[in-house]
Amino acid sequence: MSRKVCVVVTARPSYSRIKTALQAIISHPNLELQLVVAASALLDRYGNTICFIERDGFEIAARVNMVLEGENLVTMAKTTGLGLLELATVFDNLQPDVVVTVADRYETMATAIAASYMNIPVAHVQGGEVTGSIDEKVRHAVTKLSNLHFVATPKAAERVIRMGEDPASVFVTGCPSIDLAAAIMERPFQDMDPFAKYGGVGPIVDLANGYLMVIQHPVTTEYAEAKNQVMETLYAMRDLGVPALWFWPNVDAGSDGTSKGIRTFRELEGAPNIHFFKNMWPEDFLCLVNNSKCIVGNSSVAIRECAFLGVPAVNIGIRQMGRERVNNVIDVDHDRSAIKDAICHHLANGRYLSNPIYGDGKAGQRIADLLAHAPLNIEKRLAY
Amino acid sequence: MSRKVCVVVTARPSYSRIKTALQAIISHPNLELQLVVAASALLDRYGNTICFIERDGFEIAARVNMVLEGENLVTMAKTTGLGLLELATVFDNLQPDVVVTVADRYETMATAIAASYMNIPVAHVQGGEVTGSIDEKVRHAVTKLSNLHFVATPKAAERVIRMGEDPASVFVTGCPSIDLAAAIMERPFQDMDPFAKYGGVGPIVDLANGYLMVIQHPVTTEYAEAKNQVMETLYAMRDLGVPALWFWPNVDAGSDGTSKGIRTFRELEGAPNIHFFKNMWPEDFLCLVNNSKCIVGNSSVAIRECAFLGVPAVNIGIRQMGRERVNNVIDVDHDRSAIKDAICHHLANGRYLSNPIYGDGKAGQRIADLLAHAPLNIEKRLAY
Amino acid sequence: MSRKVCVVVTARPSYSRIKTALQAIISHPNLELQLVVAASALLDRYGNTICFIERDGFEIAARVNMVLEGENLVTMAKTTGLGLLELATVFDNLQPDVVVTVADRYETMATAIAASYMNIPVAHVQGGEVTGSIDEKVRHAVTKLSNLHFVATPKAAERVIRMGEDPASVFVTGCPSIDLAAAIMERPFQDMDPFAKYGGVGPIVDLANGYLMVIQHPVTTEYAEAKNQVMETLYAMRDLGVPALWFWPNVDAGSDGTSKGIRTFRELEGAPNIHFFKNMWPEDFLCLVNNSKCIVGNSSVAIRECAFLGVPAVNIGIRQMGRERVNNVIDVDHDRSAIKDAICHHLANGRYLSNPIYGDGKAGQRIADLLAHAPLNIEKRLAY
């Protein structure tokens, strides 16, 4: 008997963190994939992730429009409520044997609640990590609603078990995003032209002599400061003058602060060395990361994928606080001089050795195998 | 500066478990109560809890209609989603300094998510316990979304801390429902006439020579069996022939199964020794419990309040599995002979000594004091 | 090319008013039926219409839980809002060529809005009539959102056209509920036993020597009076002492008032000559109507189907005010003596001649033919 596996993807980064698992599920003889694309993954202004999903050849079982405009804390809660209303209908139609939810974005609560209330086992990818802001609460609450835990690191597994989950339900699979990074490393550097392929706005910068990557998200509990924070990074990049590729932030309370900061800066100050993109295939994005001199901002890519890739990283602010990291990361505040200093340090020193802390490149296959064979329960009790 | 404390009450049993805290909050010089009454607490067919709240003199800041008809697993999820949409608006209007959520019913997730996403500290009453069914997942997920934990027992405190909460945020207050029980015990038995005061349906049974109390809820993950389960208890009560007061179940997936079981039994079999009530003041209910020979069913009152009161209890099925209990409880399956045997055993042996495991009768005051003085944070991180 | 016709049924009476059209749509070579069952049609306490639909052999394309508990004016609005959220998803999945909405219940606004906003042509059955209460507003608002109008009477057609609809879009089909009545009349009276087949509550009354039928709905704009109003009818029926079959009201603000009136009366006064039913196959219901001495209450069946059947009717209160009627109807207030007098008058005089004012028994087939061949537009403009 084949198991129906329903995976809910709600945002651009979630897709990168589950893509190789999706491929492995499709290829698995005992699994049937039901892919649900929801929330900002459907929206043009957050990178139109659904287009990439469709071009990658995945069939989409349901689309769920759920993001309320306004981008404040109230709409964040309401978006989740709306998602819960909608996903209950989706799961009722699809009748999956197990639902997979990815990471810790606020709207993933809707997936975990709808499935668990409907007596469908929940598999959670990427639990047990520690970071700042609301994600921290969401991640562990999802763990408590889940029945299977596919974690990235032994330390994460230990945390999930200490929170009272049955050790038999916790598996260190590594993170599927590292699978993409591993594939990139095996591939020779190709002369890709991101400007021709993806457009974007701003000048065509020269990538031949080294460039920086920037990706900076708003931090929800510091809503009002989002604009100031992104301005510091923008000044740092402009002052350094090194060619830079900047990726648009995801949908969050405050994203308008960040977006407005970027738009204001471009209009008033100009950013002659920065090109802005909305989205790319995860592989193309990682290819650019892998060939960059340094990645800057507060994305987890800098800490996770870049540990594996050995790409130097400057991590700004508290968003990644608590996340396990290796020696490729320098942490700084939202301060333009500190950001510049850290980048210069990395530019002088060069790449790091690959570190498999977040996975060895085979996470997707392991997750598919576990989804096919692990016992599926809905009842659980605190283990102590 | 006075703190605004928003308490959300969503059901009859939640009201009993927070009532003395509500009184203490109102009396506290540094606290302002914002009472929100929601979900089944507004509904006539689940006991019209709001009437009791109003007659107790509490002012209601907002009413939230959120229960979707249908009473199945899908509507349970949708009810929560709708509650999330509504409560976000309520909190946005009330701007509380802290939100209090009670226990572990499925719809309490809406309270915890709305508040935490809106950066309002969440205080959770009655975390750290262990039971069966979806409540178990909800309770611990709410713990992970909360910032203050007011638990009933030292063992519950230990569990909350082991789940990674900051020990400085966990307080053993006891359960406010024990406050009500304690007040009842101090009061001499009064000649109350529940039939005159509350009506109900079925014959007026003679309470003078001893009677039984019954309260049996459906168990959500065994939806289809709800009707059969309640029939076993009904046959047991009818066969024993002892006068019995039966309390209607709360709103849950399956409650129609339970309700239909009761209605069918009354119509076809007759229940000449059973009188059915929908709701009472918590104090009147406890007074009846305290003077009964034995409490039967799967309510937590049998395990919690009755530990304090020393009333013998027969606990049926898995609903209270894992909950700490003392020697007043006999556990049995949904089997009419086992239920009858256990009741007979209790009737022969009589009352037990009072045991303060779930509280010493001062929980409400402790909770109010903590709400007034405990540091209110929204950021937290796993403690390991 | 076959047209996909999506019909949304939201309540027991709507099903009777569309059933023969559903059958004709299924049989039509150029139509494909997409049947959506929603709102109170899904609910056990409003007659479990969905069971009858399934037993009639219709395949259900989607179920939409949307009724919020509480049964007041606020939940009526919210139920419609929730239905709109859900039906948009349903139509997006089904991609119908035309959506059919029936009559004038408040929740049909959700159907008409979702379809018209999504550029799907709307066909409205039973527009152009005039009655009391909120139905009046809903009916004509739905007309203004619709593109095809299948009305019951020439007078209704005239009204729809006078409201500015294109005469070419208005068709006098008759009402499909008359099709069911016509089929019943052709059938010889069979010795059906409604008690054995449908259960219900109350005594088994003797139908051999003539009986009355009662069906009384709450009137939404007189919410608080629902209980008193139904009590008048109950006293009238009890006093007359003639055997009576009483049908439970549909879901509306106030239905709890009506239900409570009935329950209170049974408990306190007793109703030895009344048997209560929740639902029946429309055909069985009509068969009982056809063989009754008189129909009492405020249902449109008394005015519409009974015009065709020639069954005497006593219409109570304002609910049917403005509806075209023929000589089988006596109108009275909510007053027990007036009700009794009118019934006695009818019992003395006997049946009336059949009057085809609401249809000739071929409405279903006409509607299917029009759905297959009428031009489907979404643009329209006021015709003056």
Added chain:
Amino acid sequence: MSRKVCVVVTARPSYSRIKTALQAIISHPNLELQLVVAASALLDRYGNTICFIERDGFEIAARVNMVLEGENLVTMAKTTGLGLLELATVFDNLQPDVVVTVADRYETMATAIAASYMNIPVAHVQGGEVTGSIDEKVRHAVTKLSNLHFVATPKAAERVIRMGEDPASVFVTGCPSIDLAAAIMERPFQDMDPFAKYGGVGPIVDLANGYLMVIQHPVTTEYAEAKNQVMETLYAMRDLGVPALWFWPNVDAGSDGTSKGIRTFRELEGAPNIHFFKNMWPEDFLCLVNNSKCIVGNSSVAIRECAFLGVPAVNIGIRQMGRERVNNVIDVDHDRSAIKDAICHHLANGRYLSNPIYGDGKAGQRIADLLAHAPLNIEKRLAY
């Protein structure tokens, strides 16, 4: 006794069409204003209307976030459903004596339904007009849900009455937007600097020697063509080379098509003679309109306010089809040469005489007086 008047404003143009009535309501001794600001009126990317409302000194009783991201036909329906859920709560809290809804945007259905279902009389401003697209259906459906009709023209009054409304409930007040226009005309032209006051993007164009105004909205039933349509207008403006002030479209399915068209054009083609604004005080906007040489696009301002102002207008496409117009309007297709020709014709001929077809400048006061004194009913019946 003072009447509580709840006015719901959902968009930038609705505010202009009700502002003088709001002021007259506040000033009226027997009226109390409850102003609800909802939908795109709360959103930065649609002009942040709420800021203008607050700066005009109005107190806001409730804010309703309800716009779902995605901007397609499905989200349009869902936005309305969400608004219905929210507005029911708002009206339940505010308990108004009458609710005022403005014009015909899709989300105004939520206002009209919530109020009418809750037995609150609805006053509709600007019914009885005829235009294209979904607005046409919405406008007349709102009329059928409303109890008072404040229309702009005698022809509109005639249409509302012919649709079956009681003539005693229909009042030709004129449109409050003309009140603003009248005030502007009385004011001498002041040397306002819109660039300094409102920013916007694009070059600072010279207004001294005459300029054009452009405002073009997407047309919902031609969703996919929105981008192409706006490009034609952009090419026409660029080719003419006359300084132009362009105002961003409102929120609608397709607005992203329009927005993207504008952004693409600016990036690829450049628009050296066009400056883009998001929003202004209605008065400043009208002042600019009044002093322009010609207004271009598909806004109703060109047809309504400009009839009064005598400003020449080029109306493009079908959006205003059916709307009463006078000789200041030339209608053209989405064709760049036709647009250019019409503008040139107007530039050669100059201004027109003022025509009071849509009002004499005293609509706001009339509406307030009627809200204070007109009988408030909820029951109504088709007048034929």
